[in-house]
Amino acid sequence: MIYTETKEYRLNGENQELPGFDQKYSNIVDYILKITEEIWEQRAIWVIYDTYAKDLVVHAGGLDIQGVEEVVKSTLLTLSSFPDRKMLGEAVIWSEECGDAFYSSHRILSHATNTGKTAYGTATGRKVEFRTIADCVIKSNEIIEEWLVRDNLHLIEQLGFDPFEEAKKDNRYEDTNPLEIAPSKLGDLDPESPAHLIQQLFQRVYSDRMISDIGEFYHAAAVVHGIRNKNYHVSDFERHLCDILSCFTKEKVILERITVNKKNGGHELAARWVLKAQHEKDGFFGTPSGKQIILRGINHYIVKDSRIIEEWMLFDGYDVLCQINNERS
Template sequence: MMTEPTDLMQGFDPAFRDPAHYILDITQRIWEGRGLPLIRDWYAADCPVRTPLSETRDVDTVITGTAATLAAFPDRELLAEDIILAPRSPGFYSSHRIFSPMTHLGPGSFGPPTGRAVKVRTIADCLCRDNRIVEEWLVRDQGAIARQVGLDLLSLALNFLRPGPDGGSPGPNALIARWTEPGEPIQFGDTAALAPLLEALTRLWQEGDFQQITRLYDRAASVCAPGGEEWVGYRAVEAGWFGWLAALPLGRFRLHHLICRTDPGQPVRAALRWSYHATHSGGGQFGPASHRPIVLLGLTHWEVIDGRVRRDWTLIDELSVYAQILAPKSAG
């Protein structure tokens, strides 16, 4: 059993009982309670927010983005499936997996309203101290949203790349959030127990070694995969990851952050933040090979039973991949 340091909530409002209560309460009050001005209270003014398509350091941008999402999906609910925590004394690091049912009722980045029901997952990793989020990494399954509202991801990426008011458009470098981090990955918990799984995951991505599937996953594993897909069992998991690795083969997989929780009454739970650098040199998943450099930015949650992953939630933003493929070569 893990015990949390006593100073975990040092500097936080005493109204928050513990880290999970803090994350749940501020999420509900900002989003479902429409408390957008509260973002200034709970985000540092210069908080870096990194997504697969952007990196911002301005709290006003967080407010603007939240408002835009609510305008398009005003009935969005944020249902916490899990919060995987690690101490960062003083303060803590949280990896928050959210399931959101919502309806496309307003205009926005996904086009005019369609009235279609949407279900989507997001994972938000937050470093929190002194009653504020001071750093955030966020991946939303935009491919799942696009498919459910009837949009083609290629067209959506082209729309994203349209020239702005200054006449310019983002180049490949401008599209890739700076997820490359120096040094060894930050790790918390009994991560040694996950070593065989992490080795299998790395070999799967870097070597395209699909024999690692049986070493990594339980025979009845369920993978909640990008695009809102679910793969169950070895054959489905193999076919699913093959689609990605055939298009982006033999790249470099890097783990940046790892939490391993061994809490009573629960399976071993892990939260991974990782990147994969490759070249779009294969066909299939993302169309004909473009030979463009691509960076995948991944957030993953695992439930591990008897030394194998039984449930896997992996979020990768497909829209960011298309945007990197299509970005003007002369820009960025």
């Protein structure tokens, strides 16, 4: 699906028609930023019950999590581990759907100190920084579906733990089967649209592995912000992407959605994607396991003059390690 919006909304900004929403939210961007601050910085956990549907589905890595109580549980555990967490809302890329529903892709940079126990061990006292992107479908003041991607690989490394060793102890995939992934519904796009640029990037570089063509999609001075707080120029990013994709065979890359916002003389885009493949070669994820994996990602782009000038590429590398070590063959 492709959704394009030309209206720019901000926190406490211009009013937008929001059917069924609480009147304290002036627009959909305001809604996302305010509930994030209320829940995470003001510790108003009750807001989750007001703004998340009871039976919502959260897609996280290769798992689907059901129900608002799981959201509450996860939030409380995170706040217990990182009680001083501060969240910088870097971008909210949004769209309106069917007149009464909305879609948002919210990129967040968090700073926190680990003063409580985590799933990896006792408190380390270390300061950490990690990025998250949450894509949400919202209707009548409630999030009814969410795709959540967090750089847990970087988080675990900053805490001083070895993510490869931690993944061997994680049992989240022991009793699960790989999810089925629906085919892309994007169809053919206007060749002049920024969404077409991203669609072609995924087709030629991610799917067809024509990685040497990557320079056709980026400005020469473009910067890509990758996981583990690493920044790349185009030639370095080409090598990094090759290192990731070379781990896999029989891969199927599905570009699920592109959201486009017109902004500052260019366009800001969110692209949600999923890779389903076999881990059969050396590379970014270590020794080949032969396991089937699902890698979910959300990328944000700034496009000007028909080229990408800045990108944020986010996926949960630790979740893939957990699948490699614990998923049933």
